[in-house]
Amino acid sequence: MRNLTLASGLALTLAFTTSGAAQEEPIKIGIPVGLSGANSVVAPSVVQSSELAAQEINEAGGILGRQVELVVADDGSGAQGAQRAFDSLVYQDEVDVLISMETSAARNAGLPIVNRSETPYIYTSFYEGRSCSPYMFVNAWVPEQQVTPVVDHFVNELDAQTFYLIGSDYEFGRGMLEFTRQYIEESGGEVLGEEYLPMDASDWTPILSDVRSKAPDAVITSTAGGAPNVTLTKQMRNSGIDVPYGNLAVDEGTAGNMGSDATGIYISQSYLTGIESEENAAFLSAMDEKFGSALETPNDLSVPQYEAIYLYKAAVEQAGTTDKAAVIEALPQVSYKGPRGDIQMNVQHHTPLTMYLGQVEEDGSVSVIQRFEDVDPGEQCPNL
């Protein structure tokens, strides 16, 4: 009974705010993000791009005449923190939408709260795929989109026959490499070894010794971002392994900081700062202007975040309301042309993307080797 009154009370307030009684009432966008923990390295860049999007929208008159307000909450990059963050955003701040990149653990932890509250949620991080909820949309890549360019290039251009896969032992690491193995075998290659280390481990020695003894034509790694990725790359370079090396988890910024160890690494992304388009140029100069020396390099997580806020704007404008159900209905129908090109979350709540295969140069910059148009995410959520 109590619950019913509460729910209807909530609905009433919503009805009031949406019926235009309170023009000044801002639209609240909740951003649960890993300010601490594993994601703390990339989180600041995501917050920055969100701030830019909000500023641009507000300066241009807001959404349906209402201003946009960001509510950022730390999720500690983990399940427990994510629950707190989602709870506080949904029930305390009563946000209209959740838009964020997060670890898989944090996303999984937050989803029940999204489902319970029926809040629209745009997930802006690449991930291992096949996470489905009627309220969640994804505008970043899944293995089907990211792995294929790397493997195709290695097999077709570099004549690689044998592969060795190394990953961090978590859902993303395993999910990516599982798909990679499948795809390599479909392409006629052979996987000589597939090994994992726990996420907090830092000594890759035994695995690297195995790599050396098996002498594969190419190595593909998918570790957790940050420390594990860096330690693996450093130790691999230190142990003298110099076969083509595809790193599914490194971003441009980290590659640039890593110095000589990163040279020659192949990466596959839906966003690189070097994309030549009007939208990207405008975005980069706006970011530069707003943050100056404090700017965190825009990357494959912060750009989808930026675009997602515009996608939400488009959906609200199409629906003519911030009513949650109406927005959810509109979300897959709208598209937005951002730094990564045209983005529409219309394939089972996932997004076809243009992917770029890049290689890290000696000065730390990434040169684009090949471009793959509109790569389909494949069967992610057949029930949606």
Next chain:
Amino acid sequence: MADSYASSTARNRRRFWLVGLVGLIALTTVMIAPYFLDRYLVNVLIRALFLAVLAITVDLVWGFAGILTFGQSAFFGIGAYACALVATHYGFGPYWFFGAFLIGLAAAALTAWLVGVLSFYHGASPLYSSIITLALPIVLVQIIFAGGRFTGSSSGISGFPTYYWAVETWFVIAGVMLVVIGCFAWLFVRSDLGRILVAIRENEDRCAYLGIPVSRIKIALFTACGSIGAAAGFGYAAFTNVVAPELGGFLLGTESLIWVALGGRGTLIGPIFGAIGIDVTSSYLSGTLPFLWKFIVGVLFVIVIVLLPNGFASLVTGAWRKFGPKRRSADANDERASHSILLRPAPTVTRLGSNGEKPIIIEGLGCRYGSLSVLGDLSFEGRPGELLSIVGPNGAGKTTLMRCISNGSERTAGTVRIAGNEIAKRSPEKVVGLGVGRSFQNTSLFDSLTVGDCLRLSRYRIDGARLLRRTHHVALPKPALGILEATGLDKHLDQETRYLSHGQKRGLELAMVLATEPSVLLLDEPTAGLTKTERTAIGDVLLSLTNSYGLCVILIEHDLDFVRQISDRIVVLHEGRMVLDGSVEEVVSSDLVKSVYSGHAAEVA
């Protein structure tokens, strides 16, 4: 007698009423609270309440029993994963749900039992059990990681079917769980058994030599707390609908220590508020100030451990003692002082001579540490009613001999038979069961326990201990009662032992050993540090033990005058060998002994 019994049950009833009343108030609060709090706070509180249950178990294990555990989170994790795994992979419904609950409890209990068996053996250092509890969550998390799709690896499992009851309902469930477990824990720590936990914390070794099965009690406690932790974890998972490896991880384990330490270990209520306070505050602050908040908690933790070992609860109790209503508490003290515990004679048992066996026979006993032989080829026996003194210069191996008789795992050769039973490799508490009582060179007692508590716990082997009640009478054998009267201790049953004089401590220790109803009494320098009069009194007591009660007393003594006055027989040890075994006259007149004792010869003469 009937009178005392009535008053003791009345006191117990009063305690139950008090706990019941507090429990009821707490329950009412729990029922009403969700309707006055905003929804977010209710959500946060539900989780905090489950964590507070975990904090209670940490407090029982660490605060009361003194086992520093880093691994309580592992049981929480086991319970949580039981909920998630069964619902995800097997089925969901009332029976499945309840089944999963039982599976979680059983799995946690089994794990805790195994850990307990591994780490709580006699002589284990407290550090070793901490190491094991440290290893436990690390191993558990690796298992979860390695479980791939089944356990969800590092991402955990979410969205499994559960009861989507209203948050108010969940609040009541969590609250009731906390209140019920809190009340039981409260009754438990104030019960006879609870006192024994404190005794184990303060002096584990002494407990073992009083015949208290220390290892078994610790294992049982750890197992019980493991299941309670699992129950909390199960509730947590069922409510949040998410499990992740961090729920069973080392960091949650240390975090729970922080709650307990800040709240006040050994206070129950402190840890509860510690857990709820820190968790709720961090929910509000971590969103905006994640790093600062961690920093503050870290600094507070260090300060509390260094300066305020009993946590913030000690500030409150300290203030209460200082500014609280003084008169009433004084009254309460008086009342307690007069009657809170009653002594009465225990029914006499006739263990000695029951099977015609000698109380103690030692044959070919030897003890060596590596290449060093401390004792070699000792053989002698003790008869009922005999007072046997063991003398010898320092380092002759007297105390080692005591150890070899009272602990089966000490000697390296030979046999010790107590009333016909081989002690074999028995642990001290089992040797006590055969009828060996041992007092120590230093008066090692339990500082924070009262005289009455000490006496009660030394009766554990014979009378057991109540789980939730405090008994208010202690049945003691006559000789023990005699000592208490002689030393005036029977008037100070509510005094904490640290306030006793040295002589009183000696007397109490002897009474405690006698309370275990030994047939062989091993005394290691019972007169050390006593005045002449006290010495004479102890001598009289010993004589009456042998003469009137037929005990076999084996005494180590340096004061040879005293030995000569009271002994029936003397065994002389020198460099681990038996030099002489004879009557007082034989020993006193022996030249050999004089040469052994060259320095002390004058005393013997």
Next chain:
Amino acid sequence: MTALFLDIVTTSAILFIVAAGLMIILGVMKLINFAHGAFLTVGGYSAYIVTDYGFSPWLTVPFAAFVGFVLGIAVERLVVRPLYSRPLDAILATWGLGIVITQIIVFAFGRGVQFAESPMSGTLEIFAVGYSAWRLTLVLVAVLLGVGLTALLYLTRFGLNARAVIMNEDLARGLGIDSVKVRVSTFGLGAALACGAGALITPLLSIDPNMGLPWLVNSFMLVLVSGVAIPGLALASLLLGGAQVVVSTFVSPILGGVTIVVFAAILLRIRPKGLFGG
């Protein structure tokens, strides 16, 4: 096979280097320093500062050791000194201290991964295989460290005093040894070793606020298994480090991660005082 051998030797050497500081503190002070992980991290960041200011990467280790020594002395005075009689509480207090140090590092350097220049890179030819040069160097460092610490304990005045305090503190004090001073310098030395070790392992690792934490538990286990003696620590590192490499290579790298913990728990059950303990 050669690779396996080299893996075992180098892994053991790294473990030895990392655990040495913890052992010195436990040996002399009977105190388990759970801030050890944070000290390693401080060493890593010291290395970062040195190379960030453009000094030679070879200066990272001495600088880190110096920072550690100063830090150790401060910590001993502020936190550790009141806890000598409460060893279990000392574990908790130093753990809390570790949290505080980590947060201070976050305030100062941010949460991200930092990079320090390595003194050397690439491989060296040994036994007809190319092997990581830095790992091979660490073997040499471990040997020198072991010899150096032994010499310190047995050939110097400080060592004599420290050993006296280890054996019988009251007696040592009676003989006029300033046990407080011995403790301060021991804690300083232990912290210096920890920070130095942190700088030594950075060429293999990334520098981030939590870099030391995974090493803490393993070091702790090694030190207990060693029986708190230098040869014991060497043996324990070889034995458990070897077991870790073997399990990682032949069974699974994931199980390799818990090998040291599990083996140590079993070994300590059989020999509670460790390999070299009485």
